[in-house]
Amino acid sequence: MHTKLLIALVLAATSGAALAALPPPTPAQVEQQKAKKAIADAQAEKDKLALLAKMDQLTANWRGRAGAKGWTVNPPTPLPAPVQAITAPALQSAPSGQPSGQLTVTGAQAPITSEKAGTAAPSADTKTAPSPPASTVKTK
Known part of the structure; x- marks a missing residue:
């Protein structure tokens, strides 16, 4: 039991070295x-x-x-040329819906709402908590 704990502590102590940041590659390495x-x-x-x-x-x-x-040999099925959207590399200059990757003025001024954080009303499809049993129902 103590050896497992000791091994866990040694691994935890040495894992910090594994998370150390590597230096950026040199220009020669990049080339x-x-x-x-x-x-x-x-x-x-x-x-x-x-x-x-x-x-x-x-x-x-x-x-x-x-x-x-x-054997019966059917003629080969002709295939259309692939669509350009499939063969071309996916290049996108900015996030979708945001010009130049910058948040618009309207987006920046919009309040941040979240059901989880309680800053937004619950959705209509959210389940409600069950009600307690009626007083006439016998429970254990």
Whole structure:
């Protein structure tokens, strides 16, 4: 029992060192990270193209053998080009609904209300506390 407590105390004492902030990366490290990312992105694109080519090759091979074996081969389903919103990277210059990421004058002057904090009326769908039993009902 005491060893578990001692281990817990040692872990708690040493966890502060793990939370220490790391120094910001140097410009050379930032450039090195960018270069690694560019290499990884290029390799990922190359791998993706190789996978697509292999899938096309396997499909053509299967379709060629399926006809010879008497299997029913349906024509491939044509796929529309992907929508730009799906293929484009998600770039957003500011939070939605706030120009330049700044709170508008109206938003800044609005009172902060919260049901949890008690500064707003409860919602209509909030459950009410149950009422006490009637005096004619016998309870234990």
